[in-house]
Amino acid sequence: MTPLLQVKGIEKRYGARIGCRDVSFDLYPGEVMGIVGESGSGKSTLLNCLVGHLEPDAGQVIFDTRADGPVDTVTMSEPDRRMLGRTDWAFVHQHARDGLRMSVSAGGNIGERLMAVGSRHYGQIRGQALDWLGRVEIAESRVDDRPSAFSGGMQQRLQIARNLVTGPRLVFMDEPTGGLDVSVQARLLDLLRGLVREMGLSAIIVTHDLAVVRLLADRLMVMKDGEVVEAGLTDQVLDDPQHAYTQLLVSSVLQV
Amino acid sequence: MNEYNFAYLDEQTKRMIRRAILKALAVPGYQVPFASREMPMPYGWGTGGVQVSAATLTPDDVFKVIDQGADDTTNAVSIRKFFEKTAGVATTEETGKATIIQTRHRIPEARLRADQILVYQVPIPEPLRFLEPRETETRKMHSLQEYGLMHVKLYEDISQHGAISTAYAYPVRVADRYVMDPSPIPKFDNPKLEMDAIQLFGAGREQRIYALPPHTRVVSLDFEDYPFEASKADHACNLCGAEDSYLDEVITDDAGNRMFVCSDTDYCRSRREAGHQGRLAQEGTA
Numbered sequence A: 001m002t003p004l005l006q007v008k009g010i011e012k013r014y015g016a017r018i019g020c021r022d023v024s025f026d027l028y029p030g031e032v033m034g035i036v037g038e039s040g041s042g043k044s045t046l047l048n049c050l051v052g053h054l055e056p057d058a059g060q061v062i063f064d065t066r067a068d069g070p071v072d073t074v075t076m077s078e079p080d081r082r083m084l085g086r087t088d089w090a091f092v093h094q095h096a097r098d099g100l101r102m103s104v105s106a107g108g109n110i111g112e113r114l115m116a117v118g119s120r121h122y123g124q125i126r127g128q129a130l131d132w133l134g135r136v137e138i139a140e141s142r143v144d145d146r147p148s149a150f151s152g153g154m155q156q157r158l159q160i161a162r163n164l165v166t167g168p169r170l171v172f173m174d175e176p177t178g179g180l181d182v183s184v185q186a187r188l189l190d191l192l193r194g195l196v197r198e199m200g201l202s203a204i205i206v207t208h209d210l211a212v213v214r215l216l217a218d219r220l221m222v223m224k225d226g227e228v229v230e231a232g233l234t235d236q237v238l239d240d241p242q243h244a245y246t247q248l249l250v251s252s253v254l255q256v
Numbered sequence B: 001m002n003e004y005n006f007a008y009l010d011e012q013t014k015r016m017i018r019r020a021i022l023k024a025l026a027v028p029g030y031q032v033p034f035a036s037r038e039m040p041m042p043y044g045w046g047t048g049g050v051q052v053s054a055a056t057l058t059p060d061d062v063f064k065v066i067d068q069g070a071d072d073t074t075n076a077v078s079i080r081k082f083f084e085k086t087a088g089v090a091t092t093e094e095t096g097k098a099t100i101i102q103t104r105h106r107i108p109e110a111r112l113r114a115d116q117i118l119v120y121q122v123p124i125p126e127p128l129r130f131l132e133p134r135e136t137e138t139r140k141m142h143s144l145q146e147y148g149l150m151h152v153k154l155y156e157d158i159s160q161h162g163a164i165s166t167a168y169a170y171p172v173r174v175a176d177r178y179v180m181d182p183s184p185i186p187k188f189d190n191p192k193l194e195m196d197a198i199q200l201f202g203a204g205r206e207q208r209i210y211a212l213p214p215h216t217r218v219v220s221l222d223f224e225d226y227p228f229e230a231s232k233a234d235h236a237c238n239l240c241g242a243e244d245s246y247l248d249e250v251i252t253d254d255a256g257n258r259m260f261v262c263s264d265t266d267y268c269r270s271r272r273e274a275g276h277q278g279r280l281a282q283e284g285t286a
């Protein structure tokens, strides 16, 4: 089987400082990859290189496109990359307000990607918006409200709906539960797990929270100082960590 | 002669503006940046249109200015006087006699000809500004034809008002390429954007010029189930009886009585002169 995404030797420097270095992995269709590590370990840098928000200094990010098969998205033209960004790829920001249009209603937020790819039937767009509100457990009656009137957890669920409405094949998430209350986090995780299974989503999830990857990720990469120090099946890595740093991460979580 | 260069601007500035106009005509609907000059009037008064007119006028031109359809508002009168003084050109209120018409907020009702130029005063040239304030981003959206956001605005209209409530500056797609703000004309005027005359749009404060060459395809954006409608008040003009012209609603007394009159004063006058009469014609023309 062709991997959905092949990451090869990604490196990003900020001047002399290393953002991330020598990161390689394959992601297969339907797989969820977790990336963990403490703050400053290079998780966001890596994710932003993968999704094209940052240009890596070295490496390839090869995506199995529908039309042309595997293509290096780092060297692909910007219009093509932006098109991927509104069709087959989705990006869920840590702060919902970075991923939502705060001055546009919930329905308009969900409908934007549909309109971006050519939907021109109001009734159908609205129907899909209502359907997706339901799927992320937001009352349909809120469809015309702006997200600024929503709680943090609702905003994050709306951001997820807005991203998934076009049926992307690969979802990137940067700390999707960060900044939310613990009880709200649990509900969001539950929802995400349901959607991932139901839609057979492939995803790359960055988090510093091991509970998140335990629940969502099939595989895990542990990062430290910009490099991957350990990788493997989630349960294996968490239950039997090999690298001293991973052992430290796991034990500190156990103490919480 | 007077102490000004012809039409106020120096020749080098006019050449620079003409180059921008030619580029704008070559790429219909594309906003061409230009180095807007200080004009002896405030920005809200149509300095973009004035500069385009200045660069377009020749001594033989006959110049007309309309403001919301009327030739006699302070704004229209002062721009007309400005060019009478600085260019010495003939001016007129008759649409048919003018060769260059500078306008704010309306397209004349009378069909314009191929030997006429319509110059619009534009406050905000960027149709995407409403939802995307970043200029770098809107420029990219134009270059990549990422126009989904325009429909988000129309979606919001329908979800809030049950219909597309945008009544002015209704966005259009030009020649199947650029999305353009037609300036704050009523959407009733949108179908007239496909015309025989050249149309030039000047935004002074924003330093942009764009254009529609004659017979350019101009499509008003809409949804399949909420099609564009060039609506107007469902009345006839009370003075000239016209049923096909855009109407202003005028309160006539303290009791709240209203009348509907053509917003295009020249059109209304010429119809009355040809013998057409509306419901209140006697009082109106007395």
Ligand SMILES: Nc1ncnc2c1ncn2[C@@H]1O[C@H](COP(=O)(O)OP(=O)(O)O)[C@@H](O)[C@H]1O
Residues within 6 Å of the ligand: A014, A017, A018, A019, A020, A037, A038, A039, A040, A041, A042, A043, A044, A045, A046
């Ligand atoms: N824009 C930037 N400029 C300079 N250094 C940066 C920038 N962004 C991140 N870094 C540095 O790169 C390293 C990795 O940061 P980041 O990718 O944000 O880590 P994480 O997401 O794991 O917290 C850190 O040392 C951070 O200080």
Ligand SMILES: [Mg+2]
Residues within 6 Å of the ligand: A043, A044, A045
């Ligand atoms: Mg981070």
